[in-house]
Amino acid sequence: MRGVGRRYSIGGPWVLRGIDLDLAEGALVRVEGANGTGKSTLLRLLAGIDAPTEGRVTGRPRTAYVPERFPAALPFTALGYLTHLGRVHGLPRRTAKERAGQWLERFGAAGHAGTPLAELSKGTSQKVAVAQALLADPALLVLDEAWTGLDTEARNELDRAVHERVAAGATVVFVDHDPKRLSGGEDARYAVVGAGLERVPLNDVGPSHGGPACVVSGCVGPSHASPDHVGPDRVGPDHVVPSHVSPTHVAPAHVAPTHVPPAHVAPPHVGRTLLIDIVGTTPLPAHLPGAPEELEAPDGTRTLRVAADHSDDLLRVLLAARPPWHIQGVRSQ
Numbered sequence: 101m102r103g104v105g106r107r108y109s110i111g112g113p114w115v116l117r118g119i120d121l122d123l124a125e126g127a128l129v130r131v132e133g134a135n136g137t138g139k140s141t142l143l144r145l146l147a148g149i150d151a152p153t154e155g156r157v158t159g160r161p162r163t164a165y166v167p168e169r170f171p172a173a174l175p176f177t178a179l180g181y182l183t184h185l186g187r188v189h190g191l192p193r194r195t196a197k198e199r200a201g202q203w204l205e206r207f208g209a210a211g212h213a214g215t216p217l218a219e220l221s222k223g224t225s226q227k228v229a230v231a232q233a234l235l236a237d238p239a240l241l242v243l244d245e246a247w248t249g250l251d252t253e254a255r256n257e258l259d260r261a262v263h264e265r266v267a268a269g270a271t272v273v274f275v276d277h278d279p280k281r282l283s284g285g286e287d288a289r290y291a292v293v294g295a296g297l298e299r300v301p302l303n304d305v306g307p308s309h310g311g312p313a314c315v316v317s318g319c320v321g322p323s324h325a326s327p328d329h330v331g332p333d334r335v336g337p338d339h340v341v342p343s344h345v346s347p348t349h350v351a352p353a354h355v356a357p358t359h360v361p362p363a364h365v366a367p368p369h370v371g372r373t374l375l376i377d378i379v380g381t382t383p384l385p386a387h388l389p390g391a392p393e394e395l396e397a398p399d400g401t402r403t404l405r406v407a408a409d410h411s412d413d414l415l416r417v418l419l420a421a422r423p424p425w426h427i428q429g430v431r432s433q
């Protein structure tokens with residue numbers, strides 16, 4: 101991250117600003133901070149499902165992400181969903197199904213392979229959320245309170261899975277309310293404080309595997325932001341999808357090529373109409389997908405009414421615009 105800032109509305113407060121952060125391969129990195137300071141915001145930017153308002157995020161490898169809230173009401177069984185996600189990650193169908201089964205087994209949820217996601221308990225649903233991130237062996241694993249809701253066995257299994265990923269050279273960045281989570285194995289710890297990121301000294305043990313694993317402005321250590329690793333600073337239109345769409349918590353999401361956030365494996369919403377509330381100062385791009393009807397409220401908020409089966413394409417164009425449109429909300433009509 102270079103000079104990364106994020107705010108959710110034009111003229112609104114900066115949740116994060118001036119963030120410089122390098123993450124090395126094989127680093128286990130904890131992010132902490134008081135409630136509402138911007139930890140999830142930082143993780144979404146790292147995972148590539150949100151884009152910075154300013155600054156650049158480069159060099160993101162194959163990424164998987166466990167969101168703080170897993171959208172459980174998707175029309176799949178647990179196994180079907182994971183297999184589907186494995187396919188989206190690029191695995192052959194048989195491998196995807198095998199791995200899906202293996203991860204369900206590891207997390208003690210094999211008995212729920214055929215259960216529709218909507219009928220899973222919160223804990224089992226969280227196991228599926230974690231499995232979807234692990235099944236394609238991501239090179240960057242971003243875990244936002246992924247242990248929450250898991251039973252003890254599954255929490256331990258996730259600890260083991262994290263250590264395996266790190267040992268395999270992947271970078272794991274996590275937030276967890278338990279200050280002891282994975283302690284002793286961390287390579288770096290950061291606190292989000294006042295829109296900035298502060299490095300927190302590790303007071304127990306040093307890096308678990310090699311030298312300084314994570315570098316933040318001025319701190320020395322390996323970085324893989326070399327030209328070989330530099331990826332798109334903003335992901336392209338092909339990888340932009342909406343995420344966590346609810347009236348109170350809506351973030352535009354920019355998805356890295358191999359990153360598959362669980363929120364977007366929704367069925368086509370054929371026949372429905374959606375209202376998309378947007379904020380932006382630039383003229384709307386011409387020829388928008390789905391030819392949305394534009395409505396303007398007295399407070400200046402603009403709303404686009406569009407057939408739901410065009411909504412993904414429309415959101416993609418809005419988010420890929422330069423400057424991007426801020427998506428305030430997506431509502432069903």
Ligand SMILES: Nc1ncnc2c1ncn2[C@@H]1O[C@H](COP(=O)(O)OP(=O)(O)OP(=O)(O)O)[C@@H](O)[C@H]1O
Pocket residue numbers: 108115133134135136137138139140141142348349350351
């Ligand atoms: N999509 C969004 N739209 C508008 N504001 C948002 C959005 N997401 C987060 N915020 C705001 O950004 C700030 C930081 O939120 P964030 O969820 O990143 O913090 P957090 O440290 O992860 O919080 P918690 O500890 O409660 O999980 C909060 O003020 C929150 O209301």
